Amino acid sequence: MATAATNTSTRSAPAAPPARTPRPPGPSRPPRPRGRSRGGFLRTLWSSTIGKKTVMAVSGLVMLGYLVAHMLGNLKVFFGPDEMNGYAHWLRTIGGPVLHHEWFLWIVRVVLLAAVVLHGVSAYQLSRRGIAARPVKYRRRRTDYATRTMRWGGVIIALFVVWHLLDLTTGTVNPRGQAGHPYENIVAGFGTWYACVIYIVAMLAVGLHIRHGFWAAAQTLGVTRPGAARLLKATADVLAAVLTAGFLAVPIGVMTGVVN
Amino acid sequence: MSVPATDDTAHGRTGRGMRLTLRIWRQPDAGSPGGMHTYEVEDISPDMSFLEMLDTLNEALILRGEEPVAFDHDCREGICGACGMVINGQAHGPERTTTCQLHMRHFADGDTIDIEPWRAAAFPVVRDLVVDRSAFDRVIGAGGYITVPTGSAPEAHATPVPKPDADAAFTHAECIGCGACVAACPNGSAMLFTSAKVNHLNVLPQGAPERETRVLDMVDRMDEEGFGGCTLTGACATACPKGIPMPSIAAMNREYLRAARRTGNRS
Numbered sequence: 001m002a003t004a005a006t007n008t009s010t011r012s013a014p015a016a017p018p019a020r021t022p023r024p025p026g027p028s029r030p031p032r033p034r035g036r037s038r039g040g041f042l043r044t045l046w047s048s049t050i051g052k053k054t055v056m057a058v059s060g061l062v063m064l065g066y067l068v069a070h071m072l073g074n075l076k077v078f079f080g081p082d083e084m085n086g087y088a089h090w091l092r093t094i095g096g097p098v099l100h101h102e103w104f105l106w107i108v109r110v111v112l113l114a115a116v117v118l119h120g121v122s123a124y125q126l127s128r129r130g131i132a133a134r135p136v137k138y139r140r141r142r143t144d145y146a147t148r149t150m151r152w153g154g155v156i157i158a159l160f161v162v163w164h165l166l167d168l169t170t171g172t173v174n175p176r177g178q179a180g181h182p183y184e185n186i187v188a189g190f191g192t193w194y195a196c197v198i199y200i201v202a203m204l205a206v207g208l209h210i211r212h213g214f215w216a217a218a219q220t221l222g223v224t225r226p227g228a229a230r231l232l233k234a235t236a237d238v239l240a241a242v243l244t245a246g247f248l249a250v251p252i253g254v255m256t257g258v259v260n
Numbered sequence: 261m262s263v264p265a266t267d268d269t270a271h272g273r274t275g276r277g278m279r280l281t282l283r284i285w286r287q288p289d290a291g292s293p294g295g296m297h298t299y300e301v302e303d304i305s306p307d308m309s310f311l312e313m314l315d316t317l318n319e320a321l322i323l324r325g326e327e328p329v330a331f332d333h334d335c336r337e338g339i340c341g342a343c344g345m346v347i348n349g350q351a352h353g354p355e356r357t358t359t360c361q362l363h364m365r366h367f368a369d370g371d372t373i374d375i376e377p378w379r380a381a382a383f384p385v386v387r388d389l390v391v392d393r394s395a396f397d398r399v400i401g402a403g404g405y406i407t408v409p410t411g412s413a414p415e416a417h418a419t420p421v422p423k424p425d426a427d428a429a430f431t432h433a434e435c436i437g438c439g440a441c442v443a444a445c446p447n448g449s450a451m452l453f454t455s456a457k458v459n460h461l462n463v464l465p466q467g468a469p470e471r472e473t474r475v476l477d478m479v480d481r482m483d484e485e486g487f488g489g490c491t492l493t494g495a496c497a498t499a500c501p502k503g504i505p506m507p508s509i510a511a512m513n514r515e516y517l518r519a520a521r522r523t524g525n526r527s
Contacts, residue, residue: 040524041520041521041524042524043524044476044520044523044524045520048479048480048483048516049449049479049482049483049488049489049490050479050489050490050512050513050516050517051516051520052489053489053490053513054513054517126447126488126489126491129447129488129489130446130447130448130449130488130489130491131447131488132381132486132488133380133381133382133447133448133449133486133487133488134379134380134381134446134447134448134488135379135381136379137379138346138349138376138379139283139296139349139374139376150491212492215492216491216492218510219492219507219509219510219513220490220492220510220513221513221514221517222510222511222513222514222515222517223510224507224510224511224514226507229507229510
């Protein structure tokens with residue numbers, strides 16, 4: 001039991017120091033009142049580490065669902081400019097005539113923005129907390145690949161999203177940047193070497209992020225049956241591989257001249 | 261005093277034993293700065309436990325009039341959870357056991373071994389390799405019990421417990437609270453410890469009346485103590501000398517979300 005920790009005997013050293021090492025006054029906090037005064041479900045979640053991980057899991061799954069649709073839509077580029085541009089136009093008409101032109105797209109954007117903000121804020125707060133919980137580093141640190149790539153990978157992906165929006169949504173940094181002509185913008189954008197490098201690095205980061213993140217989300221949401229856990233781990237690997245390959249197909253297609 | 265480092269001495273089959281260089285964290289008290297100090301030890305038998313090797317060092321230090329290295333230990337048979345130090349960056353060293361049950365045969369003659377205390381904000385160093393783990397006691401105090409009238413023990417068969425539940429409870433009850441999970445976690449998280457304690461009681465009928473308050477209060481306390489959050493790296497379950505399994509954390513997450521939903525809807 002943990003109480004055994006108070007038995008700080010120094011049997012190996014009978015001479016000095018005194019048989020009981022003096023204990024510093026530990027952090028003494030008043031005991032919690034018995035009658036719990038909790039807020040609602042969401043408030044409870046946001047106030048705990050497990051809850052913040054839950055927020056990250058749910059917002060991550062929302063973004064993952066979007067990525068699957070986005071990747072599949074991207075593949076339209078291999079069927080020529082008419083099909084790609086027609087698909088892009090159709091996206092703006094979803095929900096009509098009930099929804100106005102582009103409203104569906106804006107709803108998706110607002111949901112995604114909320115997911116990105118919640119995911120990022122939770123990740124930042126939990127990271128700060130994790131770093132503060134280990135104030136003195138080990139001399140020989142076992143490097144932890146998964147966590148490091150999650151945090152830095154997340155930052156890389158966030159920076160990429162900003163660049164990606166300026167490239168193919170607003171067209172600001174795109175060499176062509178003509179609204180309504182995504183096919184031509186894609187071909188022009190991936191005509192530059194730096195665009196391809198940025199894109200490929202980011203997509204590899206996305207793959208690693210999904211590989212750990214999807215499985216971690218399942219654990220956070222409480223998947224405990226061994227069979228289900230194995231299946232979800234395999235699903236995470238497949239999702240990561242398929243999404244990375246699907247997204248990379250577009251710049252590789254442009255670079256090899258399949259898409260022109 | 262030079263001892264030739266031969267294969268024979270590496271396996272301790274001669275009278276001289278192993279010769280090791282130890283780099284040990286020395287810190288006089290919580291308020292003073294600490295640092296790594298280098299010591300040489302000789303005549304180490306591969307059959308010694310790691311703690312016996314440190315005893316040998318301390319005897320030499322005492323004879324030289326120096327302060328011996330303080331470290332926690334009690335039963336020295338791997339069941340109490342008192343001992344624990346980070347050896348070459350691994351909690352309890354290279355074998356999956358407690359430091360007292362780690363034997364010197366897992367090291368080679370001439371090795372340099374780094375020995376550090378558990379590093380966590382919630383486990384302040386008391387002296388040298390001794391850390392204050394009373395944060396764990398406070399997590400237990402927040403809900404790691406069942407509220408029953410004490411007195412004569414109840415009839416064992418009064419409350420039937422299905423065999424799988426009893427097995428699950430026992431798996432989690434194996435936790436000895438040594439703190440290796442916190443020491444190994446890159447975030448200094450106590451999720452594996454807390455999940456072992458929560459699941460141990462929450463799967464049993466005796467723990468059912470306090471099922472929700474237990475997990476909510478213990479997780480609250482865990483967060484208040486300054487442990488980090490879980491990033492599911494699995495370093496804790498790899499370091500755990502008692503083999504508390506990684507899915508224990510997912511099981512506590514499930515309990516937590518269930519409890520938060522229920523109490524959230526009530527309030």
